[in-house]
Amino acid sequence: MASETYQPKNVCVIGAGPSGLVAARELRKEGHRVVVLEQNHEVGGQWLYDPNVEGEDPLGRSPTLKVHSSLYSSLRIISPRESMGFTDFPFAVKKGRDMRRFPGHTELLLYLKDFCDWFGLRELIRFNTRVSYVGMLDGYHVVGCKDLKWVVRSMEKKAEIFVEEVFDAVVVASGHYSNPRLPSIKGMDAWKRKQMHSHIYRVPEPFRDEARQYIVVVVVANSLSGQDISIDLVAVAKAIYLSARSLDISKGLSKVISKHENLHLRPQIESLQEDGKVLFVDGSWITADTIIYCTGYSYTFSFLDTKGIVTVDDNRVGPLYEHTFPPSLAPSLSFVGIPKKVIGFLFFESQAKWIAQLLSGKTTLPSRDDMMQSIKEFYHSREVAGIPKHDTHGIGDFEYCDRYGDHSGFPHLEEWRKELCYSAHIHADADLTFRDSCDDHELLQKAFQSPYFAQFRPQDLDFL
Numbered sequence: 001m002a003s004e005t006y007q008p009k010n011v012c013v014i015g016a017g018p019s020g021l022v023a024a025r026e027l028r029k030e031g032h033r034v035v036v037l038e039q040n041h042e043v044g045g046q047w048l049y050d051p052n053v054e055g056e057d058p059l060g061r062s063p064t065l066k067v068h069s070s071l072y073s074s075l076r077i078i079s080p081r082e083s084m085g086f087t088d089f090p091f092a093v094k095k096g097r098d099m100r101r102f103p104g105h106t107e108l109l110l111y112l113k114d115f116c117d118w119f120g121l122r123e124l125i126r127f128n129t130r131v132s133y134v135g136m137l138d139g140y141h142v143v144g145c146k147d148l149k150w151v152v153r154s155m156e157k158k159a160e161i162f163v164e165e166v167f168d169a170v171v172v173a174s175g176h177y178s179n180p181r182l183p184s185i186k187g188m189d190a191w192k193r194k195q196m197h198s199h200i201y202r203v204p205e206p207f208r209d210e211a212r213q214y215i216v217v218v219v220v221a222n223s224l225s226g227q228d229i230s231i232d233l234v235a236v237a238k239a240i241y242l243s244a245r246s247l248d249i250s251k252g253l254s255k256v257i258s259k260h261e262n263l264h265l266r267p268q269i270e271s272l273q274e275d276g277k278v279l280f281v282d283g284s285w286i287t288a289d290t291i292i293y294c295t296g297y298s299y300t301f302s303f304l305d306t307k308g309i310v311t312v313d314d315n316r317v318g319p320l321y322e323h324t325f326p327p328s329l330a331p332s333l334s335f336v337g338i339p340k341k342v343i344g345f346l347f348f349e350s351q352a353k354w355i356a357q358l359l360s361g362k363t364t365l366p367s368r369d370d371m372m373q374s375i376k377e378f379y380h381s382r383e384v385a386g387i388p389k390h391d392t393h394g395i396g397d398f399e400y401c402d403r404y405g406d407h408s409g410f411p412h413l414e415e416w417r418k419e420l421c422y423s424a425h426i427h428a429d430a431d432l433t434f435r436d437s438c439d440d441h442e443l444l445q446k447a448f449q450s451p452y453f454a455q456f457r458p459q460d461l462d463f464l
């Protein structure tokens with residue numbers, strides 16, 4: 001039963017990436033007072049490409065990583081633009097910009113800047129301000145979290161002192177693709193040559209080998225970035241060995257490998273030897289100059305002190321009801337953008353709406369016990385399905401998104417959106433150059449006749 005008294009809250013949003021921006025928009029729409037703290041000089045989060053990785057720890061093991069974005073220069077979006085936009089702000093084609101259906105990363109940054117400016121969000125954001133601590137205000141204990149307040153400590157880049165503020169609620173939207181996750185390989189610490197994580201890979205130039213006689217690179221993991229980076233390198237290096245957990249690879253990748261005689265597939269690495277040798281589990285070996293680990297990222301919230309209520313255990317952030325609220329701190333502490341493999345922007349929007357409405361008392365959560373029970377059942381269902389703990393938040397099927405939408409009163413994903421994403425997926429499997437070849441003509445006709453597109457003026461869309 002929703003409360004009848006409307007109580008606008010002072011809310012701090014951490015991060016001005018896609019999640020933080022849409023959270024700020026929804027919170028303000030709901031009447032809350034919002035401050036967004038963003039460590040960077042501009043909005044965009046991951047989409048704010050940062051070419052300057054000089055001085056960054058190559059393996060990202062240092063706790064003080066400076067660079068947030070893990071994007072490389074050649075990156076293009078993985079799902080078509082028509083499927084990506086927020087519900088009231090399509091990712092439309094703009095003349096004079098990157099008009100491709102799967103544009104490069106800069107175009108998505110421009111879209112996010114447009115979104116920010118269109119909804120006047122810039123005035124809510126304090127840029128160059130890094131949050132170093134979020135904790136419960138002394139004197140409040142975690143029983144009736146209705147009155148719980150949060151202390152947020154932050155520092156503006158040029159200032160010398162920390163600023164401490166108290167908020168009614170904190171929304172964590174700090175992203176989770178910045179903290180490198182590394183495999184554990186025998187001999188890794190003793191291997192003397194260059195080892196780096198894809199977090200700091202930007203361009204192929206440092207691997208340029210004019211005579212194509214020297215530079216040999218091992219790319220670890222057949223992930224999306226592993227594939228992209230291998231393809232980036234074929235034009236410059238002598239040889240690239242893509243080391244994959246399974247040799248049962250997609251048709252698309254097989255095609256690329258057969259087209260480039262300097263690109264080879266290898267199984268997992270068995271061990272590394274001091275003299276530069278890389279031994280694979282099938283007994284083959286090579287001598288390499290560089291190893292690039294494209295092995296993903298770990299969740300980390302170094303600023304967050306919940307007295308052990310929220311932990312990250314084997315990449316599971318928990319306990320979180322619907323990947324959003326820790327039951328005993330809800331709704332004053334929430335997380336946007338934790339799930340992986342979802343249609344991101346719409347998912348963030350639905351989470352943001354839910355949080356904003358809960359904070360204003362328009363809607364309520366189940367009891368703490370019921371939320372805990374739901375979390376336990378979710379963990380159990382994942383275990384039964386054989387999904388490892390570290391993939392707890394990889395929920396990416398459409399049905400789950402729809403079920404999730406029901407919690408927040410958010411519309412189900414339209415069929416055309418699902419079909420466009422499936423189509424991209426299928427095309428990507430068959431051909432890695434799918435971004436330029438899949439035109440989805442019929443699906444697009446269907447999409448453009450949908451109520452979603454009907455709400456916009458033709459000049460706002462310009463898709464066709």
Ligand SMILES: Cc1cc2nc3c(=O)[nH]c(=O)nc-3n(C[C@H](O)[C@H](O)[C@H](O)COP(=O)(O)OP(=O)(O)OC[C@H]3O[C@@H](n4cnc5c(N)ncnc54)[C@H](O)[C@@H]3O)c2cc1C
Nearest residue numbers: 015017018019038039045046077078130131174175177337
């Ligand atoms: C290589 C790569 C390719 C990708 N490709 C796609 C794609 O094609 N399509 C797609 O939908 N998604 C893709 N993603 C996922 C992408 O991360 C999401 O689209 C989206 O950026 C997540 O938004 P977010 O706001 O949750 O996090 P982020 O975009 O990471 O934003 C978080 C923000 O929080 C700020 N922040 C963090 N810590 C602090 C702090 N302590 N104080 C203040 N500010 C802080 C950061 O500076 C940042 O601005 C890709 C990711 C990577 C790494």
